[in-house]
Amino acid sequence: MSKEIYENPDLKKERQNCPFNKEEITHLLDGGKEKTIERKQLENYILSDEQLKDAVPMEYLSHADKYAEELRKACLLMHKLADSPAGQVPTLRALMGAGLGSAVLKEGNPLALHYVMFIPALMGQGTIDQQAKWLEKAYNLNMIGTYAQTELGHGTFLRGLETRATYDPKTQEFILESPSLTAYKWWPGSLGKTANYAVVMAQLYTKGKCEGTHPFMVQLRDEETHEPLPGIVNMWLNPVCISSYIHYGTYVKPTNSKLSYATMVFVRVVVCQDVTTNLRKAVTIATRYSCVRRQSELKPGDREPQVMDYQAQQNKLLPPLAATFAFQLAADHLWNLYHTANNNIEQGDLELLPDLHGLSCALKALCSSEAANFVEVCRQSCGGHGYMSCSNFPRIYGQVTAAETYEGENTVLWLQVARYLVKTRKEQSGGLSVKYLIGEEKGPKTVDTTLEGIVKLYRRAAVGLVDVAIAELDKSGRKGEAPHDAWNHAAVYLIKAAQAHARLFVVESFVDSLKEGKLSAPVRTVLSQLCELFIIYWLLERSGDFFLCSNLTKQDLLLLNSKYVELLAAIRPQAVNLVDSFDLRDEVLNSPLGCWDGNVYQRLFDEAAKSPLNQSNVHESFHKYLKPLLKSNL
Numbered sequence: 001m002s003k004e005i006y007e008n009p010d011l012k013k014e015r016q017n018c019p020f021n022k023e024e025i026t027h028l029l030d031g032g033k034e035k036t037i038e039r040k041q042l043e044n045y046i047l048s049d050e051q052l053k054d055a056v057p058m059e060y061l062s063h064a065d066k067y068a069e070e071l072r073k074a075c076l077l078m079h080k081l082a083d084s085p086a087g088q089v090p091t092l093r094a095l096m097g098a099g100l101g102s103a104v105l106k107e108g109n110p111l112a113l114h115y116v117m118f119i120p121a122l123m124g125q126g127t128i129d130q131q132a133k134w135l136e137k138a139y140n141l142n143m144i145g146t147y148a149q150t151e152l153g154h155g156t157f158l159r160g161l162e163t164r165a166t167y168d169p170k171t172q173e174f175i176l177e178s179p180s181l182t183a184y185k186w187w188p189g190s191l192g193k194t195a196n197y198a199v200v201m202a203q204l205y206t207k208g209k210c211e212g213t214h215p216f217m218v219q220l221r222d223e224e225t226h227e228p229l230p231g232i233v234n235m236w237l238n239p240v241c242i243s244s245y246i247h248y249g250t251y252v253k254p255t256n257s258k259l260s261y262a263t264m265v266f267v268r269v270v271v272c273q274d275v276t277t278n279l280r281k282a283v284t285i286a287t288r289y290s291c292v293r294r295q296s297e298l299k300p301g302d303r304e305p306q307v308m309d310y311q312a313q314q315n316k317l318l319p320p321l322a323a324t325f326a327f328q329l330a331a332d333h334l335w336n337l338y339h340t341a342n343n344n345i346e347q348g349d350l351e352l353l354p355d356l357h358g359l360s361c362a363l364k365a366l367c368s369s370e371a372a373n374f375v376e377v378c379r380q381s382c383g384g385h386g387y388m389s390c391s392n393f394p395r396i397y398g399q400v401t402a403a404e405t406y407e408g409e410n411t412v413l414w415l416q417v418a419r420y421l422v423k424t425r426k427e428q429s430g431g432l433s434v435k436y437l438i439g440e441e442k443g444p445k446t447v448d449t450t451l452e453g454i455v456k457l458y459r460r461a462a463v464g465l466v467d468v469a470i471a472e473l474d475k476s477g478r479k480g481e482a483p484h485d486a487w488n489h490a491a492v493y494l495i496k497a498a499q500a501h502a503r504l505f506v507v508e509s510f511v512d513s514l515k516e517g518k519l520s521a522p523v524r525t526v527l528s529q530l531c532e533l534f535i536i537y538w539l540l541e542r543s544g545d546f547f548l549c550s551n552l553t554k555q556d557l558l559l560l561n562s563k564y565v566e567l568l569a570a571i572r573p574q575a576v577n578l579v580d581s582f583d584l585r586d587e588v589l590n591s592p593l594g595c596w597d598g599n600v601y602q603r604l605f606d607e608a609a610k611s612p613l614n615q616s617n618v619h620e621s622f623h624k625y626l627k628p629l630l631k632s633n634l
């Protein structure tokens, strides 16, 4: 007799009479029906392998055992690549970061940097000959690389990196050295125990002149023994300059000195998708749990309600739910720009490089910071159980907050965006964002609270805040302040302008995607409600920006607030169906709170039972420490 599949009755009720086709949304997020089929086949292929399952929860292993266990599984995954039903590249993409890979490698993939940074650096900056020499070796895993840029003393200020690569024309070699403790490469993933090669960013010196930071291929460890090569600690020998600009001893300047920063741009684009995947996981866990959890009393004398029926809970969870769609659609637009810009750059056309830099900095900073805030709200919305390690919120939060720092600390990236905006506004030069800057609304500043009217408000805020920042810079200039001082003293305004610009890009992406998308009426309805909820939510959260730059009134704000709470109520009935549309398997969610069947309490209990401390009634430490204390009559 087939085993009855348990489904929590409240979740079951939530799923009845869904007014839209969940699979249509799944296909939209996957990039089409075929992609969904491919993803599910790959998930079955990976998650059915018993050797990839953890014998004990990772949190109970020592640091060294965690590393060894993750490396064991990462290597097993690589062996499975060859037979993957999805092909190598889609499989690799799925195994890195917060998606399928995180279901197997819960503490992180020791080989991630090899694929996410080392190989992209070779592809983006290596010469044809260098790619011929190293790419096949890297793809065949005959070498494991990382990206070693950050030092103890410098991570942000690349022009301040201390590692030096001095070119010796006699031997036609580069001598790499870390001249000080603060020059030691610090933070690069896999550098400690896994990688035997690295792309090292170092200041290139030739003929006594510093030519700025450049990438160098450096062998770190013996390929057989894995022992660090002699002198690897503070003097690295025999590196090779990647995409060498040394031609017969003479340095030839690249067309753009920032092309050596290209790998970071690529990862910033990747990070936008990755933090969105993590946010999707957090929202799914919190939403399902909030429909299983019954607590307190809404109507006196009634049964305890589902906590999702509290407006306060909807206010916590529905904006992040909407954000997952907003960030996904914006990340898709950014990917398209990345591919266009990269193809142009390969033809020597660098015109889109500033736009790509500006937008990738803006979106990476916005998506990572907003996702981090939203993940914490999701965690809090689950009360005490959200605080447990097994809820998976601590791990998700750790991964998303890391993205606020790596690949360019967010504040620094906001200032890069501001630099781009001020320059674009002042020069009225070409470029993507000029659409928002020159295309400002020329019409009357009256406010209408339709979707189009709200988007116009975002455009006014994006342009207006750039003008406020420029006015601050000009005021400082008139006081005789040097440009760098004026810039520093306008930082608060500059960052506001950059953030408003990033939010405008996300809002326009969401609205445009719904306009252009071939969607069924029911899906369009629910996604339009999410879009309107999200853009009103952000406006209410940042109302000061809009008061500063438009004729928004108190009445308008009250009207928008009423619209917002109406949308909360309208979307509430579809919350579970929307997160079900993400089609995230329980193994990817990795949380008793978010499991599809809603069997939360039994799964929590089973997780707790796995703790080593719960394998005996009295832990040995009692006899060593507590019992003597109890007897000591202090």
Ligand SMILES: CC/C=C\C/C=C\C/C=C\C/C=C/C(=O)SCCNC(=O)CCNC(=O)[C@H](O)C(C)(C)COP(=O)(O)OP(=O)(O)OC[C@H]1O[C@@H](n2cnc3c(N)ncnc32)[C@H](O)[C@@H]1OP(=O)(O)O
Pocket (backbone or CB within 6 Å): 096, 097, 098, 112, 113, 116, 147, 149, 150, 155, 156, 157, 158, 159, 189, 258, 259, 261, 262, 264, 265, 267, 270, 271, 274, 353, 354, 357, 405, 406, 407, 408, 409, 412, 416, 419, 420, 423
């Ligand atoms: C699937 C897996 C998913 C997720 C996991 C992903 C990865 C795994 C986990 C972790 C990996 C983490 C890796 C790292 O963290 S690697 C190290 C990252 N470090 C950084 O990002 C450093 C940040 N700092 C910088 O980028 C630069 O120092 C900064 C841009 C802040 C300043 O550079 P610089 O001082 O040289 O330039 P400026 O004087 O400010 O500007 C001059 C000029 O150049 C333009 N510019 C700057 N950067 C770029 C760029 N990248 N591309 C294009 N153009 C650039 C800038 O706009 C100025 O132009 P203009 O105004 O016209 O003069």
Ligand SMILES: Cc1cc2nc3c(=O)[nH]c(=O)nc-3n(C[C@H](O)[C@H](O)[C@H](O)COP(=O)(O)OP(=O)(O)OC[C@H]3O[C@@H](n4cnc5c(N)ncnc54)[C@H](O)[C@@H]3O)c2cc1C
Pocket (backbone or CB within 6 Å): 113, 147, 148, 149, 150, 153, 154, 155, 156, 157, 186, 187, 188, 189, 402, 405, 406, 407, 408, 409, 410, 411, 412, 415
């Ligand atoms: C999980 C993780 C993984 C990482 N992986 C790698 C890797 O694989 N390879 C690698 O090379 N690096 C890696 N890093 C390092 C990372 O790239 C750096 O930490 C990051 O670039 C920030 O630099 P920093 O640590 O020097 O911070 P700092 O720049 O020292 O930041 C400290 C403070 O100074 C502020 N600040 C700095 N400059 C300015 C400015 N111009 N204006 C205003 N404020 C400023 C910052 O906003 C911040 O508040 C990783 C980091 C983490 C957390």
